[in-house]
Amino acid sequence: MKIALLELRRQPRRFGGAVAILTLLGALLMLLGGLLDGLTEGGTNAITAQRADLIVYSANSGAKFAQSRIDPATAAVVAGTDGVTDTGALNVVQLGARLPDSGPRDLVGVRLFGYEIPPAGVGAPPAAGEAYADVTLRDRGAQVGDVVLVGSQKSKVKIIGFVPDTTYVLEPTLWANVETWSSIVGANRPSEQLGVGVSQSLAVTVTGDPLAAASRIDAATGGTTTTLTPAGVVEADKGVQSQNATFGGIIGITVLIAIVVIALFFALLTAERTGLYGVLKALGARSGALFAGVVAQAMILTLIASLIATALALALEVALPPGVVPYSLSATRVISSVGSLLLAAVVGCAFSLRRVLRIDPASAIGGST
Amino acid sequence: MFLALKEMRRSLGRFVMLIAAIGLLVFLVLFQAAIRNGLVTTFVGGIENQSAPVLVLSTDALRQLSASTIDAATQQSISSVNSVAETAQMGQVVAPVTAGGESRAVSVVGYSNAELGGPTTLVTGRLPQVAGEVVANLGDAADGFAIGDTITVLPAGLPLKVVGQATDIDLGFPTLFTTFDTFTDVVRATNPDAGEISPNAIAVRPQAGVSGETVTAEINALGDDVDALTRSQLAEQSPGVAQVKTSFLLIFIIFGIVVPLVTGLFFLIVTFQKAGSLTLLRAVGVRSAALVRSLLVQVFIVVGLGLVVGIALYLPLSSQKLGNISLKFETAVVIFWSILFLVLGLLSSLVAARRVLAIDPIEATTGAGVGR
Amino acid sequence: MSDVLVMTDVRKIYETGDTEVAALDHASLTVGDDEIVALVGPSGSGKTTLCSIAGGLLSPTSGVVTVGGHDLTTYSARELSDFRRDQVGFVFQSVNLVPFLTARENLLVIAELGGGDTSTATTRADQLLDELGLADRAKNLPSQLSGGQRQRVAIGRALMNEPSLVLFDEPTSALDSKLGDQVTRLIRSEMKQRGTSAIIVTHDDRITQYADRVVHISDGVVLDH
Numbered sequence: 001m002k003i004a005l006l007e008l009r010r011q012p013r014r015f016g017g018a019v020a021i022l023t024l025l026g027a028l029l030m031l032l033g034g035l036l037d038g039l040t041e042g043g044t045n046a047i048t049a050q051r052a053d054l055i056v057y058s059a060n061s062g063a064k065f066a067q068s069r070i071d072p073a074t075a076a077v078v079a080g081t082d083g084v085t086d087t088g089a090l091n092v093v094q095l096g097a098r099l100p101d102s103g104p105r106d107l108v109g110v111r112l113f114g115y116e117i118p119p120a121g122v123g124a125p126p127a128a129g130e131a132y133a134d135v136t137l138r139d140r141g142a143q144v145g146d147v148v149l150v151g152s153q154k155s156k157v158k159i160i161g162f163v164p165d166t167t168y169v170l171e172p173t174l175w176a177n178v179e180t181w182s183s184i185v186g187a188n189r190p191s192e193q194l195g196v197g198v199s200q201s202l203a204v205t206v207t208g209d210p211l212a213a214a215s216r217i218d219a220a221t222g223g224t225t226t227t228l229t230p231a232g233v234v235e236a237d238k239g240v241q242s243q244n245a246t247f248g249g250i251i252g253i254t255v256l257i258a259i260v261v262i263a264l265f266f267a268l269l270t271a272e273r274t275g276l277y278g279v280l281k282a283l284g285a286r287s288g289a290l291f292a293g294v295v296a297q298a299m300i301l302t303l304i305a306s307l308i309a310t311a312l313a314l315a316l317e318v319a320l321p322p323g324v325v326p327y328s329l330s331a332t333r334v335i336s337s338v339g340s341l342l343l344a345a346v347v348g349c350a351f352s353l354r355r356v357l358r359i360d361p362a363s364a365i366g367g368s369t
Numbered sequence: 370m371f372l373a374l375k376e377m378r379r380s381l382g383r384f385v386m387l388i389a390a391i392g393l394l395v396f397l398v399l400f401q402a403a404i405r406n407g408l409v410t411t412f413v414g415g416i417e418n419q420s421a422p423v424l425v426l427s428t429d430a431l432r433q434l435s436a437s438t439i440d441a442a443t444q445q446s447i448s449s450v451n452s453v454a455e456t457a458q459m460g461q462v463v464a465p466v467t468a469g470g471e472s473r474a475v476s477v478v479g480y481s482n483a484e485l486g487g488p489t490t491l492v493t494g495r496l497p498q499v500a501g502e503v504v505a506n507l508g509d510a511a512d513g514f515a516i517g518d519t520i521t522v523l524p525a526g527l528p529l530k531v532v533g534q535a536t537d538i539d540l541g542f543p544t545l546f547t548t549f550d551t552f553t554d555v556v557r558a559t560n561p562d563a564g565e566i567s568p569n570a571i572a573v574r575p576q577a578g579v580s581g582e583t584v585t586a587e588i589n590a591l592g593d594d595v596d597a598l599t600r601s602q603l604a605e606q607s608p609g610v611a612q613v614k615t616s617f618l619l620i621f622i623i624f625g626i627v628v629p630l631v632t633g634l635f636f637l638i639v640t641f642q643k644a645g646s647l648t649l650l651r652a653v654g655v656r657s658a659a660l661v662r663s664l665l666v667q668v669f670i671v672v673g674l675g676l677v678v679g680i681a682l683y684l685p686l687s688s689q690k691l692g693n694i695s696l697k698f699e700t701a702v703v704i705f706w707s708i709l710f711l712v713l714g715l716l717s718s719l720v721a722a723r724r725v726l727a728i729d730p731i732e733a734t735t736g737a738g739v740g741r
Numbered sequence: 742m743s744d745v746l747v748m749t750d751v752r753k754i755y756e757t758g759d760t761e762v763a764a765l766d767h768a769s770l771t772v773g774d775d776e777i778v779a780l781v782g783p784s785g786s787g788k789t790t791l792c793s794i795a796g797g798l799l800s801p802t803s804g805v806v807t808v809g810g811h812d813l814t815t816y817s818a819r820e821l822s823d824f825r826r827d828q829v830g831f832v833f834q835s836v837n838l839v840p841f842l843t844a845r846e847n848l849l850v851i852a853e854l855g856g857g858d859t860s861t862a863t864t865r866a867d868q869l870l871d872e873l874g875l876a877d878r879a880k881n882l883p884s885q886l887s888g889g890q891r892q893r894v895a896i897g898r899a900l901m902n903e904p905s906l907v908l909f910d911e912p913t914s915a916l917d918s919k920l921g922d923q924v925t926r927l928i929r930s931e932m933k934q935r936g937t938s939a940i941i942v943t944h945d946d947r948i949t950q951y952a953d954r955v956v957h958i959s960d961g962v963v964l965d966h
Contacts, residue, residue: 002853003842010841010882017634021627028623035616060465060472060523067465067474069524069560094436096429104593109431109608152427152438152594170612188429189438190564191462191556198562242692246404253397260390261631267383268638279837282798283851283898284826286819316619325616351386361825362798 004293008300015297018265019305022341025258026309029251029337030329034313036247037333038326039170040240046092046111046168049119050230052203053210055090056217059226063236065092065200072197074221081220083206083213088116089178089199092168093185093192097157098149099142108140111168112150112157114181117203121164125177133159137172139322148174151188170326255340262298262348270294270352274359281361291349291356298345306338372650372659373666376643384667387635388674391628395679395710398624402702403687405617407694412613413604414506415478415540418490421459421572423581424603425588428596430569432606434461434540435476437569443595447571450587452579457482458568460552463542464559466529468520469513475520476544477503477529479552486572488546494533500554503545504533508695514543525558542693573597628710633717636668640721644728651730661722665715672714676707743810745905745938746772746795751804753790753961764790765801766961772906775936777929779943779952787961788942789910795940796829796908797821809905826851830899830907830937834914837895838883844870844894845879848901862901869897873927889920896931907932909941913948925951 008015041048047055056078061068070078070089079087091114096107112131118124122132133142137159142148146159157174166173176184178199186193194200204227206213214227234240270277277290317329377384410417416424416434425447430437439447448456458481466475480486483496488504494516497503505514513520520529529545538544547555553566575584581599588597598606605611640647647660680703687698753765765787772778782788793799794806797813800821806813809828816824825831838847845866852862870879873893883891892912899907909928913921929951932939941948949955957964 003839003846003850006846007841017630017637021630021634024623024627024630028620028627031619031623058465058524060467062465062472062474064463064465064474066463067523067559094433096431096436098429105428105596107429107431109433150429152429170609186564189436191438191566192560193562193564194560195562238692242694246691250397250401253393257390257393257397260386260393264383264386264390264631264635265638267386268635268642271383272638272642275837276839279833280839280850281822282796282825282831282833284822284824284902285851286822323612325612325619327616361822362793 001293001296004296005300008297015301018262019301019308021261022258022302022305023308023312025254025261026306026337026341027312029254029340030309030313030334031316031327032247032251032254033333033337034317034327034329035325036243037330038328039243040234041165041328042167042170042326043240044168044234044237046113046119046166046173047230047233049121049164049166050203051120051205052088052117052230053206054204054214054217054227054229055233056087056202056204056225056227059224061226062238063226063228063233065090066192068200069194070199070202070225071195074224075197075199075202077221078202078204078217078225081213081217083208083216084204085207086117086205088203089201090115090117090203091178091181091194091200093181093189094169094171095150095184095188097174098154099140100146100148101141108137109171110137110150110174111171112174112176112181112184113168114176114178115203116178117205119166119175121166122175123161126160126175128177128180128183129156130158130160131174131176131180132161132163133174134166134172135162135164136167136322137174138162140172150174150184153187155184155187157184170323251340255344258341258344259348262302262345263351266294266298266349266352267355270355274355275363277356277359278361278363281359287357287359291353294352294356295346295349298349299342302341302345303338306341310334310338370663370666373663373670377667377670383635383639384671387631387671388678390631391672391675391710392678392682394624394628394631395676395706396682398621398706399679399683399703400686401617401620402706403683403696403699404691404694405613406699406702407691407696408613409610410537411539411694412541412609413607414537415476415544415546416600416604416607418488418535418538419478419480419486419546419600420484420489421457421486421574421600423573423575423584423588423597423599424459425571425573425595425597426569426603428594430596431608432596432598432603433608434459434569435463438567439569439571439595440567444568444571446591447573447588447595450584450591452576452584452587453573454576455482455485455574457485457572458549459486459570459572460549460556460566460568461540461570462552462556462559464555465523466520467523468518468543471513472523473512474542476540476542477552477555478540478544478546479549479555480546480572481549481568482572485574488535488538490535490537491533492536494531496533497547497551498532500548500551501527501529502532503529503547503551504535504538505531505545506538506543507534507536508690509539509543510534512543514545520545522555522558525561527554527558529555539693625709625713629713629717632668632672632714633720636664636718636721637724640664640724647725647728648730648732651728657726657728660725664718664722664725668714668718669711672711676710744771744773745776745809746770746940747805747807748791748795749805751791751794751801751806753787753794753799754802763961765794768804768958768961768963770795770956770963772938772940774938775933776954777932777939777941777952779941779949779955780958781943781949781955782958786958788958790961791958791963792908792910792940792942795906796831797824827902828904828906830902830904832892832895832899832907832909832912834911838891838898840883843880843882844875844886844897847883847894848898850898851901865901866897869900873897873931888916889924892916892924893927896928900931900935900937903935905938907937907939909939911942911944913943913945918947921945922947
């Protein structure tokens with residue numbers, strides 16, 4: 001082991017190329033993972049932030065707000081279902097927002113929520129014409145007290161506070177009471193306005209097992225609703241599923257590439273060291289010790305590459321202007337990427353094991369080295 | 370050629386591994402290029418392949434068709450612009466439907482004038498002639514959007530019949546093009562409480578001889594609440610398109626560096642390892658140019674075979690659908706990346722070539738070149 | 742005094758296609774305690790094969806080989822590996838120092854790889870380097886040492902495990918005559934000082950004067966043992 005480490009220290013240039021390639025592959029893994037997480041979180045933060053146990057949509061809406069309608073009769077059935085402790089409307093509409101001091105064509109896309117049961121980090125529904133804003137809006141220059149103009153009719157919404165990341169479909173959110181929401185939709189999107197007592201969905205709190213309560217609600221409404229936990233809404237999102245599968249496949253193949261690259265590099269190195277290994281075996285070194293050195297080198301190179309890749313990935317997150325790319329690098333993603341690379345290092349090295357085992361110590365005598 | 374092939378045959382394992390690495394990289398690049406193009410087409414195919422050269426949205430819609438509303442007064446103002454020859458209404462709504470026995474969301478686009486907002490890529494069937502008829506995207510045919518299929522808009526149960534199919538007309542979802550009247554029926558079928566249904570966009574035909582850019586500038590001069598763009602501008606600047614393109618650009622840049630780096634490093638290491646043999650060849654009279662040529666032949670073969678492997682892996686996937694995204698085998702994309710990787714691979718091997726050129730044949734007598 | 746190496750009727754047969762080649766043909770050789778034997782023969786005579794078998798690098802096809810009382814013919818590959826580590830020293834034709842290790846580290850290489858007590862080994866390495874006149878070169882890499890100095894490091898490495906037998910394979914072939922003479926003298930003095938037996942495989946007649954006995958080998962047959 002010590003000899004393997006000394007080689008790394010004393011002949012770093014020999015390994016520079018491999019480290020560069022592994023760094024890029026590591027950066028690629030983190031970029032892909034960060035994009036996937038950014039897409040998922042940015043698309044669904046507002047859902048995962050829900051404190052309600054369940055969200056009720058109309059059946060066949062695909063758990064999408066815009067395609068869902070819950071009329072008052074259905075809402076009453078839901079509220080009366082065994083185990084349900086509270087229900088509240090939950091609606092959303094997409095609008096263009098003008099921040100103070102922004103140019104006439106300088107708008108930010110926002111998702112205006114009308115709510116009754118506050119999500120995590122959001123206070124009780126504010127007064128008419130007021131809203132909490134997602135912190136990503138603050139990144140774009142909004143401040144508490146700002147009056148934001150939304151929609152073609154430039155309806156006024158006053159920001160009374162910021163809430164933790166509750167983005168939805170990769171856009172910042174505004175959280176207003178249901179009446180404010182209805183009024184703004186009626187003025188700006190008359191084709192999307194809802195009737196009195198009608199909501200796009202219901203946020204529901206329950207006692208006991210939420211999944212069991214969900215089944216009871218859907219049974220009580222005669223199958224005209226689809227009730228899911230917030231996590232279930234995210235999982236049911238076909239777009240999210242497709243994203244996960246596609247990115248997962250790309251990440252998997254990238255790890256496979258890392259295995260092949262490491263295998264290739266160490267196969268070349270081992271071939272070059274055949275003479276040296278022959279001598280060491282002649283002197284009594286065991287194949288296992290020599291191979292352990294190879295594995296140690298591979299893992300150290302991979303760790304070094306991972307550190308640099310992590311730094312690059314973090315630098316990218318800082319450098320990217322908000323909204324340009326949906327990118328969110330978490331510690332979990334970094335750890336899983338590094339772990340994948342380390343696993344690739346061990347597996348890649350295994351291709352050299354046979355060669356190390358086959359080196360004949362007798363080749364050291366006779367000047368054949 | 371003789372030297373290059375002999376060496377490759379004798380060290381088959383390492384060359385096969387390199388070809389495998391390059392093949393996988395090429396496959397990933399082609400696959401991701403297809404996803405990128407498929408995503409963009411899924412987002413804005415319906416914009417790119419409709420007949421209106423210019424579209425006017427409300428500024429607050431941020432170039433998202435379904436989020437835009439244009440009232441009658443604004444439409445009148447647009448029609449009054451000198452460079453505008455003709456206008457028509459367009460609308461878009463995302464509606465829950467059942468199709469092919471499954472519940473799904475579809476995008477319904479309505480046009481009041483087929484020549485100004487209708488699909489341009491009709492391949493089978495015909496355009497709608499009566500209420501309740503639609504043109505669907507050819508790529509969605511297997512999902513219940515084939516000619517003759519009936520799609521039911523929920524919750525009202527409004528039936529829509531597919532009478533034609535066009536290529537690449539999706540707008541984020543499986544998309545149906547229909548008349549504006551049917552479009553308003555769909556809006557009411559999905560939301561009985563809907564108020565006034567205004568068009569989401571105004572389709573504009575410029576006067577003869579007037580460019581799209583001129584018309585858009587004149588329309589935008591009407592006020593800050595209108596956002597006029599040419600068809601290609603709207604496709605380019607629709608939400609999500611820029612993000613998709615930027616995201617994939619970052620990925621492609623990394624791939625573009627990894628492939629030549631892997632190739633270059635491999636050949637540099639191998640050149641160092643066979644320095645002794647190369648010195649010997651130089652000493653017995655083989656020219657440097659011949660040795661460099663042999664190296665470049667190997668690079669060409671390795672990258673070429675890597676491309677073959679990558680394309681072969683990609684081919685079966687290229688006709689598949691990933692969720693809503695239809696992948697395609699785009700010859701131009703394959704040719705572009707093939708040429709790029711070949712050139713980058715050859716360039717990266719110049720480092721090894723330099724090493725070959727630096728060999729001094731006298732070292733054969735001292736043994737200094739051996740084992741270096 | 743007991744014999745350190747006893748090879749009795751050793752044969753080593755290689756099969757190439759349909760033919761058999763006897764690299765060693767009923768070879769017998771003994772090397773006494775504290776004896777330096779020069780093994781002389783033309784290329785292809787079998788001297789490298791004999792040395793390899795004596796050092797536990799190769800197993801004979803038949804015959805008996807004992808070194809320091811160890812019967813090598815019964816050893817498994819793993820046992821031979823341990824035997825080489827603990828009982829035998831090698832100095833190869835091309836010196837074969839690890840290029841990225843210093844002189845001291847080259848002496849410690851087997852202790853590191855074999856998982857031995859490195860602090861004891863370090864003390865011994867420093868002592869050997871001092872005795873070989875290399876104390877001030879302990880931290881130098883092989884590329885920073887002269888040919889003669891590199892050979893001395895190789896000798897030091899061979900002596901690290903206090904072997905009963907050291908095998909030298911053409912130790913002066915890469916050195917000029919003056920240096921070769923110096924090294925050969927050093928070999929003799931170090932072996933005698935420690936009472937270590939040695940076999941020196943050589944073409945070079947000048948070396949034979951430093952050996953206690955010269956053994957000739959030809960076509961796999963030891964002519965005088």
